[in-house]
Amino acid sequence: MVLIFATIVFLPNNIFTQSGTAAGTVKPLSAQARDFIQKDSKIEADIWKPCVALTFDDGPHKYLTPRLLDILKNNDVKATFFVVGNRMKVYPDIVKRIYNEGHEVGDHTWGHAWLTQIGIGKATWQIKSAKDTIFQTTGVKPKLFRPPYGATNKYIADIVAKMGMRQIIWNVDPCDWRDYTPERTANYILKNTHDGDIILMHDIHANTIKAVPGIISMFRKKGYVFVAVSSILEIRNQRWLAKKAKQDNQILQAKR
Numbered sequence: 099m100v101l102i103f104a105t106i107v108f109l110p111n112n113i114f115t116q117s118g119t120a121a122g123t124v125k126p127l128s129a130q131a132r133d134f135i136q137k138d139s140k141i142e143a144d145i146w147k148p149c150v151a152l153t154f155d156d157g158p159h160k161y162l163t164p165r166l167l168d169i170l171k172n173n174d175v176k177a178t179f180f181v182v183g184n185r186m187k188v189y190p191d192i193v194k195r196i197y198n199e200g201h202e203v204g205d206h207t208w209g210h211a212w213l214t215q216i217g218i219g220k221a222t223w224q225i226k227s228a229k230d231t232i233f234q235t236t237g238v239k240p241k242l243f244r245p246p247y248g249a250t251n252k253y254i255a256d257i258v259a260k261m262g263m264r265q266i267i268w269n270v271d272p273c274d275w276r277d278y279t280p281e282r283t284a285n286y287i288l289k290n291t292h293d294g295d296i297i298l299m300h301d302i303h304a305n306t307i308k309a310v311p312g313i314i315s316m317f318r319k320k321g322y323v324f325v326a327v328s329s330i331l332e333i334r335n336q337r338w339l340a341k342k343a344k345q346d347n348q349i350l351q352a353k354r
């Protein structure tokens with residue numbers, strides 16, 4: 099059986115949280131607000147550094163995923179891998195390596211299924227089989243799920259939520275599956291990424307892997323840090339809480 103691992107984008111640049119709401123990027127606060135937050139709420143200053151999450155779908159690939167892991171390791175970069183169950187079964191050691199080297203592993207269904215077209219029963223099986231295999235392989239239950247082709251609906255969202263995972267789409271899609279040159283992929287990403295964004299790539303294309311060193315060095319030059327998807331969601335949340343705390347404080351001050 100030949101599986102085609104191509105991602106077609108049906109959704110706008112967006113990330114869906116478990117509740118189905120769109121979570122946008124919260125811009126960093128002013129220096130004054132930052133001082134207030136650091137004094138009053140024990141939030142690490144690091145959450146205000148510009149950050150980005152690199153995500154790699156459709157693997158593991160026998161040769162390309164280990165090559166990518168070497169690059170990430172040499173550059174001390176943490177990423178997120180949305181793995182496909184039937185490939186995980188063939189290359190469990192690569193999935194173990196992904197996890198052991200500090201990256202996040204997410205569910206991308208058992209056979210890269212088009213979930214909105216196969217019925218709820220089959221869709222549930224696709225999601226659960228990959229989730230269980232990640233747990234059997236790494237010993238850790240995945241917290242994230244990405245629907246293949248970004249194809250989802252409220253029923254799929256409900257299944258994913260009941261399994262204790264968050265549905266993750268992406269903010270930036272360079273369409274690397276079209277096998278663009280590494281330069282084109284890197285330049286597209288740099289031009290279209292903002293603080294707090296999630297970038298979609300695929301670790302089953304050689305040109306994508308070749309683009310990664312350039313992407314890392316370009317973001318580093320701009321002061322960005324690389325974090326896993328769960329961390330970026332937490333950072334967004336903490337920034338929002340901090341912003342709210344600042345607003346609440348302003349209201350209190352005004353009342354005095």
Ligand SMILES: [Zn+2]
Nearest residue numbers: 105155156246
């Ligand atoms: Zn995919």
